[in-house]
Ligand code: SF4
């Protein structure tokens with residue numbers, strides 16, 4: 140590339156003076172809650188805890204992936220970092236400076252240095268404008284008045300992203316999806332950013348086009364030493380592209396570490412479900428991991444303690460005397476009743492009565508448990524379900540099966556090399572980590 | 578393009594579906610695009626076949642043409658025939674085609690919203706479908722609708738039956754769409770990217786649900802761009818590129834050693850970090866010869882001759898076919914096959 144957007148003097152100064160060991164982006168306890176208000180008085184009746192205490196840092200030139208499923212809060216987190224959404228708590232530092240304290244020229248610099256690339260490039264381009272104009276737009280916005288220079292920079296960049304300089308005169312509809320995503324990458328690059336926030340950058344693409352766009356992004360970030368925050372639900376994208384990764388569940392970061400460590404030997408039970416749900420490329424291995432229960436709780440009413448507990452296969456038992464499989468069956472029984480998913484043939488909703496044995500069979504409940512309290516509770520709950528009284532069954536189980544996982548919020552565990560928020564990795568709690576695929 | 582497609586399938590049982598030389602064009606103001614350009618395949622009872630390809634390969638148009646679901650115009654089925662249990666679906670009067678389409682062949686789409694009407698409850702939609710297919714009293718239809726919802730894994734179906742589609746999550750909507758597809762107990766379900774719009778944990782459950790459907794004896798034709806989904810579901814794979822099928826074979830052999838250079842390129846896009854492609858962004862598919870030749874690392878002069886190469890057997894494996902000159906008589910496919918094995922290995926170690 141012959142020419143790029145010039146760095147400002149003050150910035151060059153600061154770059155010389157600033158502590159290069161400090162990360163480019165530091166996100167510390169980020170919190171973005173949305174109030175749920177009544178229609179009339181706009182009284183707050185609840186909060187959607189979209190992002191609830193997320194921390195990570197990204198070094199210059201590093202690619203960090205934020206993965207999670209819909210409702211995990213990963214996109215809200217990205218938007219909050221860029222100031223497109225107002226955080227309700229925590230701190231975001233860019234180059235050591237608090238982003239929400241930036242004003243005037245400094246704020247402008249932040250907006251130039253941190254660029255967003257969105258999933259659907261159609262949103263980023265005006266259909267009536269030649270793409271060259273759209274790509275050049277950020278330049279004009281950041282004060283480059285010389286149209287000739289703008290044109291030269293754009294021509295250069297278009298070639299750099301695998302298009303042709305003459306493409307600048309064409310209109311968005313003349314480009315394929317992959318080409319459009321190349322254009323939006325060019326548009327982000329045109330102002331010489333230090334950070335690109337890529338929100339599902341390849342989700343609208345497939346196969347080789349997707350791989351090509353990813354490779355391009357990877358090349359560019361290495362060439363220009365740009366840090367990338369990559370938001371994705373696609374583990375393959377993160378595996379290929381990111382140095383480190385954070386896994387989000389219901390607004391919280393549950394695991395964070397080197398990509399290889401997190402994806403090849405996931406520690407957190409939720410990460411394990413996520414990885415285990417991806418079909419293998421080996422057709423002879425068709426196993427798919429299942430969480431304890433299916434329903435993802437609402438972020439407005441997250442479960443107590445560990446937010447993953449009603450779905451966790453590794454839930455810590457109230458007493459060590461239970462066999463793992465027995466405990467899993469009992470816990471599944473409890474949380475299935477809680478979420479209201481009752482297997483056939485106990486169609487409670489249709490009012491059919493069944494006998495307790497049928498209930499036991501349907502849930503594969505163990506008999507002769509070593510712990511009398513638990514045995515009694517399961518017995519009583521089974522009878523309650525047979526009578527069609529789900530509420531009584533739920534209460535009875537909640538009373539006797541209380542686990543540390545629902546009582547206490549897990550902190551970062553000390554029994555893992557990287558960050559894992561799960562009691563099993565906390566040496567003060569009497570439960571050991573279960574080996575992956577163990 | 579090929580005449581030996583019927584003999585190269587397993588002929589032990591009569592196929593449920595036989596597609597022969599299907600050609601579909603799209604006419605736009607400026608040009609005519611050969612979206613499907615001579616596609617032939619068969620599908621047996623109880624079998625799951627995956628049609629895999631990238632956007633624009635013609636895989637969806639192929640599937641929607643089977644039951645003439647493609648809008649004509651701009652699409653036009655210009656050639657070929659589709660037989661269902663030996664009956665020609667195109668020659669038959671449209672009424673019969675419609676009946677087969679509704680009763681025996683059911684479609685499931687990527688976006689379940691397209692199958693569900695937002696202004697009616699899922700119960701109303703299911704009951705309506707049930708009543709179209711069988712003569713049952715209303716209350717029985719409702720019970721059957723609840724049964725279907727339970728079968729596809731909707732929790733508390735009797736409570737949920739009166740909910741509207743928007744009250745269901747994406748994954749649950751897709752289950753409802755599958756329930757609607759199953760009402761007439763079809764012999765064949767054609768699912769076009771059925772799990773593409775959902776999260777992986779939801780996808781895993783939908784894959785299990787589709788497996789249950791086929792366990793019940795229903796055949797499944799899955800259209801997908803995702804090798805992982807294919808690996809999870811298919812007995813056999815059809816790889817589509819530029820409107821034609823370029824490779825076909827049993828899933829395990831094909832994944833172990835992709836034979837066609839295009840299939841290999843597709844696998845490569847799944848391999849390790851940064852495949853480092855220097856392919857140009859704009860690859861045009863040639864109109865004759867091998868459609869893949871402008872991108873093919875193994876292309877030779879013969880690749881531009883005539884039409885898309887016929888299917889040649891891959892190695893000694895009688896079930897595998899690749900439409901590539903290197904597998905033709907007198908040629909040594911060793912180098913191409915070796916490339917496939919290397920790619921599959923790299924991708925496997927990454928998994
Ligand atoms: S804290 Fe308990 S519930 Fe949460 S992930 Fe760990 S074991 Fe599972």
Ligand code: SF4
Nearest residue numbers: 867870873880901902
């Ligand atoms: S026929 Fe030629 S161009 Fe086509 S895949 Fe084979 S080698 Fe490549």
